[in-house]
Amino acid sequence: MQEPAVTPDLVLEHGLSEEEYQKICEILSRTPTFTELGIYSVMWSEHCSYKNSILQLKTLPREGEHLLAAAGEENAGLVDIGDGLAVAFKIESHNHPSAVEPYQGAATGVGGILRDIFTMGARPIAALNSLRFGSLDDARVRFLFRGVVKGIGDYGNCFGVPTVGGEVYFDESYSGNPLVNTMAVGVVKYDQVARAQAKIDGATVMIIGASTGRDGIHGATFASEDLSQESEERRSNVQVGDPFTEKLLLEATLEMIKAGCVHGIQDMGAAGITCSSSEMAGAGGTGMEIDLNKVPLREAGMTPYEIMLSESQERMLLVVQPGREADVVAICAKWDLNAAKVGFVTTKHDKLIVRKDNKIYAEIPAETLVLGGGAPQYVRDTEKPAYIDKVQAEKFDSLPVPQDLNAVLLKLLATPNIAGKAWVYRQYDHTVRTNTVVAPGADAAVVRIKGTQKALAMSTDCNGRYVYLNPRRGTSIAVAEAARNVVCSGGKPVGVTNCLNFGNPYKPEIYWQFKEAIAGMGEACRIFNTPVTGGNVSFYNENPRGAVYPTPTIGMLGVLQDVQHATTAWFKNAGDAIVLLGDDQEEIGGSDYLAAIHGKISGDCPQLDLQQEKVVQDTCLATIRSGFVNSAHDIADGGLAVALAECCMMNDEKKLGARITLPAFQRIDAVLFGESQSRILLSLPQSKLPALDEICDSHDIHCHRLGEVGGERLVIDSFIDLHVDELSAPFHQTIENCMSEIV
16 A cells, blocks of 8 residues: 655645644654654644643643643543532534534534543533624525534434533624534442553454544644635535444443443544544553454445544554453344454554555654643743724723613514524433433523532633623633623632633734633633633634634533522512622623614723622622522623513513613613623522522622513613513524524
């Protein structure tokens, strides 16, 4: 099997710089083979090596009392929740594949993140997502939106994991480059945690799961370059998923881990066999030898290059405990899966050696391929974008206040960013496994841990517009709001996973945004004691029209010690008092109101006092744990008026109005629609107000009594007076009506 000669043009085609190629030649002390060039190209791609981000990521808080695995150490973050249980959770992107093949791109994104969870021995109990698209007025965007949602729904539903939460945003900046971030959460007993390691000399290496084909070759490098007109021709770089095989792989994997057959295990995601073999060997400080003649293939004539770089789905690389090979084969046969012995671990050298037909096609020091090892690490040039000072300098004192504030509220409720997302989550099975306590549509999802009193609260969050206007503070707000959502649902935040979606890092303005965002994330996570357990960096989210808004999506995990504390956002009882925790700063910069009503994406994003935010959240959690709060809802997109409208109409069983009296104010539009941070709406029985006052006094926080629940109208002083049905129609029908049109 004759491989092509490695030439400068071939090196360039593989996305390697001249400097990187020279470093490869120095490592090998020779010219690489074609297969070795392919291996280095994927493992040193941005997607696998984080070469332009890892030095920044190392500045994030990555230690905490509940952490059982350091960031980047395992396939997913691992958090101790007591009683011998741990939670594995992670979020990743599948942006580029979804841009060219939305259904399979999104579906395989779900499959990949689920494998990251059960590779650690954890059974997935929930999936979430964070999605970004262009304007729904665009037929192409509707095609992408429809395909992505169906891909997520079909894969999760067939696999049998409840998709319980997430977020969907629409903005022109995402028109040519949608963002598809998928998150999964699983539970595992301490003594059944599996590791991505290869330390035992002579241990057998096996591939289990599906056969290997040509799909997804160079998927990692495809994800490490800007989208262009030619990207539509790269559909072969998109993997094809099979959720039914994944379900079998889940059961087989957990069974063999429980049976003690597994020494080390790694999902074959980006870069396939290449990544899993080199990372396990590199982590163990050992070598690994692979015979490609033994790899189960589904296509004839595959070359070593193709086999090593294939990203065919539903596969695992397994390092077997000595003497347990027959047990692995038997378990895989039971679940109708391949189980092939393809190699072995060795302590005699530290290389990844790849053979086919008794010929060596690759012989590479494993550590030089892995994240944090020999892969390049760069800090790029930075330059503050010129637009930042310009947009932040804009003042709104002379901006006219609309006369008809009822109309403003209705228009905001009809904007796709604020409107209800039932069209999306109705396609997801959120009840499978019967553990879902709080379903999609609330501030955060809540899932009980069967056999205990505990539950998990989980949320994804990021306002890309805020980060565009102020990358550092906007990212801090993303962390704060994700934590606030978890707290409003009754959970204590314990850890963060992130998916950092940015443009081309070689552009100084983009890298400046990235560095600022990392700084803001670190500041917030330290205040909330939520270490960063891992995640994903997705650069090159650009197309010929420009970069997406910088979008550092935060996945937040919270723990409820008692599932009875699970709390939802909507009003429950007529006569309940409505109370506001926190203070309004009367800000409209960066708000949905400013964008939708005045057509401006400008100003600074809202102010944020992280210490005050922590106090507000601690107070809210204390009131929920006291047992007298009937609802809790954070004030975010659309401001106070939108939050009140949501509290009125989100209860499917009983829609209730409210009558509100506002405190003193300067600008009524800022009070109603401004998006000041660190504010939470509570409803509770009137008789419990003294108890609430006592908790607020102990936390030294303001508590404003706004009014009470009741009737069928939302009345806010003399400014807003609308029937709940009038609020409900635009909120529930906007996306439904838009997506009912023929694409």
